[in-house]
Amino acid sequence: AQSVTQPDIHITVSEGASLELRCNYSYGATPYLFWYVQSPGQGLQLLLKYFSGDTLVQGIKGFEAEFKRSQSSFNLRKPSVHWSDAAEYFCAVGDGSSNTGKLIFGQGTTLQVKP
Amino acid sequence: NAGVTQTPKFRVLKTGQSMTLLCAQDMNHEYMYWYRQDPGMGLRLIHYSVGEGTTAKGEVPDGYNVSRLKKQNFLLGLESAAPSQTSVYFCASWNRTGGFNEQYFGPGTRLTVT
Numbered sequence: 236a237q238s239v240t241q242p243d244i245h246i247t248v249s250e251g252a253s254l255e256l257r258c259n260y261s262y263g264a265t266p267y268l269f270w271y272v273q274s275p276g277q278g279l280q281l282l283l284k285y286f287s288g289d290t291l292v293q294g295i296k297g298f299e300a301e302f303k304r305s306q307s308s309f310n311l312r313k314p315s316v317h318w319s320d321a322a323e324y325f326c327a328v329g330d331g332s333s334n335t336g337k338l339i340f341g342q343g344t345t346l347q348v349k350p
Numbered sequence: 351n352a353g354v355t356q357t358p359k360f361r362v363l364k365t366g367q368s369m370t371l372l373c374a375q376d377m378n379h380e381y382m383y384w385y386r387q388d389p390g391m392g393l394r395l396i397h398y399s400v401g402e403g404t405t406a407k408g409e410v411p412d413g414y415n416v417s418r419l420k421k422q423n424f425l426l427g428l429e430s431a432a433p434s435q436t437s438v439y440f441c442a443s444w445n446r447t448g449g450f451n452e453q454y455f456g457p458g459t460r461l462t463v464t
Contacts, residue, residue: 278354278440278455278456279455280455281452325392325393334400334446335400335406336383336398336444336453337383337408338453340393341392343390343392
């Protein structure tokens with residue numbers, strides 16, 4: 236069965252510091268991978284997605300993620316965090332082989348940014 | 351385009367009461383989904399629909415019913431609310447045309463059952 240694990244429930248970084256949020260997935264075939272961000276009281280906004288091709292994908296707001304098949308990982312990175320990046324981040328995997336479009340989400344990582 | 355909208359934004363119910371959450375999308379998407387979000391558990395799929403008139407169970411369907419009478423609307427019903435259904439509910443839609451694209455999410459409905 237598909238699953239997604241985000242090992243870090245809560246991360247605190249200083250403004251201007253680099254950020255890496257971890258995501259590990261379990262899926263038999265090539266996964267479709269997503270990172271979503273949720274600001275407090277808001278819905279989910281797509282940051283970036285990976286379907287195939289270049290394993291380093293660029294997203295909005297200066298985020299990037301790298302797909303590593305050997306490690307079953309899709310970690311999210313940002314070189315310099317801004318206070319406005321404080322939010323909850325969700326990694327998700329989609330079953331591209333089905334006709335349902337269903338996504339499996341990780342538990343989420345809450346990012347706190349210190350001034 | 352408004353995208354995906356949800357009604358209401360907030361609601362407080364007493365145990366045993368019923369209610370319906372409405373999701374509407376104006377993107378002509380075939381697929382629609384209802385998720386619930388609880389602390390530390392991410393988003394879990396309740397029910398979904400792959401087209402008008404069709405519905406299917408997701409990961410946590412118990413206590414909920416859904417209907418998709420019109421392509422643009424997806425309704426989530428709670429017949430007899432329980433405190434365990436206190437959660438934030440998100441609706442999403444998806445267009446399969448052109449490949450496996452991202453789901454688009456509504457702003458959520460915060461439901462409290464006392």
